[in-house]
Amino acid sequence: GAVVSQHPSWVICKSGTSVKIECRSLDFQATTMFWYRQFPKQSLMLMATSNEGSKATYEQGVEKDKFLINHASLTLSTLTVTSAHPEDSSFYICSARPTYNSPLHFGNGTRLTVT
Amino acid sequence: DQQVKQNSPSLSVQEGRISILNCDYTNSMFDYFLWYKKYPAEGPTFLISISSIKDKNEDGRFTVFLNKSAKHLSLHIVPSQPGDSAVYFCAAAGGTYKYIFGTGTRLKVLA
Numbered sequence: 001g002a003v004v005s006q007h008p009s010w011v012i013c014k015s016g017t018s019v020k021i022e023c024r025s026l027d028f029q030a031t032t033m034f035w036y037r038q039f040p041k042q043s044l045m046l047m048a049t050s051n052e053g054s055k056a057t058y059e060q061g062v063e064k065d066k067f068l069i070n071h072a073s074l075t076l077s078t079l080t081v082t083s084a085h086p087e088d089s090s091f092y093i094c095s096a097r098p099t100y101n102s103p104l105h106f107g108n109g110t111r112l113t114v115t
Numbered sequence: 116d117q118q119v120k121q122n123s124p125s126l127s128v129q130e131g132r133i134s135i136l137n138c139d140y141t142n143s144m145f146d147y148f149l150w151y152k153k154y155p156a157e158g159p160t161f162l163i164s165i166s167s168i169k170d171k172n173e174d175g176r177f178t179v180f181l182n183k184s185a186k187h188l189s190l191h192i193v194p195s196q197p198g199d200s201a202v203y204f205c206a207a208a209g210g211t212y213k214y215i216f217g218t219g220t221r222l223k224v225l226a
Contacts (some may be wrong), residue, residue, distance in 0.1 A: 006158070032212070043218040044159070044204065093158045103149050104206075104214055106158030 003027050004096050006107025013084055013114055021079045021110045023094030029074035030096035034104065035067075038091045047092075050077040084114040118142045119207050121217035129225050134192040136203050136220050141186065144210030150179060150190045151204045153219070159204055163190070167209075195224045 003026040013019050023033055033050040048069055049057040056069035066088075068080040077096075081088055093109040120139045128134045136150075146167040151159035165172040165179045165188070172179050178191045192199055202219045 004158070009156075034214070044216040046213060046215075049212070091156075095158070100212070101147070103161040103164055105161060106151075108158045109156065111156060 002098055002102070002105040004094065004105045004107040006094050006110055008110060009108055010111040011113070013112070015085055015114055016083055018080055018082045019084055019112060021081075021092055021094070021112075023077045023079070023096070023107055025075045025096045028096075028098040030077075030098070031074060033071060033077040033094055033096040035069065035077075035079050036093045036095065036106075038093065038109075044093065050079075081112065084112070086114045088112065089114045117218070118145075119205060119215045119217040121203075121205060121220050123220050124218070125221040125223070127223045127225060128195045130197055131194045134190075134195045134199065134222055134224065136190040136192075136205075136222065138188045138190075138205035138217050139186060140188075140207050140215075142207070142209070142215075143186070145207040145215075146209035147207070148179070148181060148188050149206045149208075149214070150177070151206060151216075152199075153202045153204060162203075192222075195222075197224050197226050200224045 005024045007022045031052045035047045036044040047062045050069045050071040052071045058064045071077040095104040095106040097104050149164040150162045153159040163174050163177045163179050181188045200223050202221045204219045205217045206214045208214045
């Protein structure tokens with residue numbers, strides 16, 4: 001149980017375009033989902049917390065206008081990278097948990113390459 | 116400020132021997148700790164967790180030890196298998212809803 005699905009697994013886009021990444025909890029409802037970013041050889045950095053039915057909470061230093069998060073239902077959160085630039089190239093991973101005190105379960109990540 | 120630290124970026128262990136991965140934390144508000152395993156180009160997979168009311172939790176070949184006074188936890192894998200080769204992240208939570216991750220340790224199990 002506790003499966004999180006993320007799509008697409010990889011995407012290449014041109015500079016200036018926008019990319020949408022979907023994160024779904026397949027067998028549980030998630031009022032909260034988390035978006036992480038991983039740079040090469042570095043840790044998982046929390047970007048934002050996605051809250052169903054309300055605005056996302058962004059971590060310090062993360063541009064909310066560049067990384068748009070929408071959590072329209074209890075099983076779906078989306079991250080849109082707007083006006084992407086090469087420096088946005090990274091590995092983006094979403095996660096969710098069935099209950100507050102349960103472990104985070106992660107999607108398989110999305111490798112974004114901006115050319 | 117790195118609240119969760121994994122000071123060993125890599126570790127090599129012979130198959131069948133014990134692998135010990137270490138993690139230190141600084142925030143005394145943390146009360147829930149987890150270990151994740153990650154393969155390249157995949158999301159992390161949950162392995163085992165421990166709450167601060169315990170000092171040990173075991174699940175098959177994996178055991179996590181927590182030393183609250185030292186703010187230190189460790190993951191023991193025994194016996195180590197080649198399929199255990201991956202990057203291992205420790206994570207901590209408490210006080211807030213956020214999970215803070217360490218920088219990871221790359222484990223290589225040699226056949």
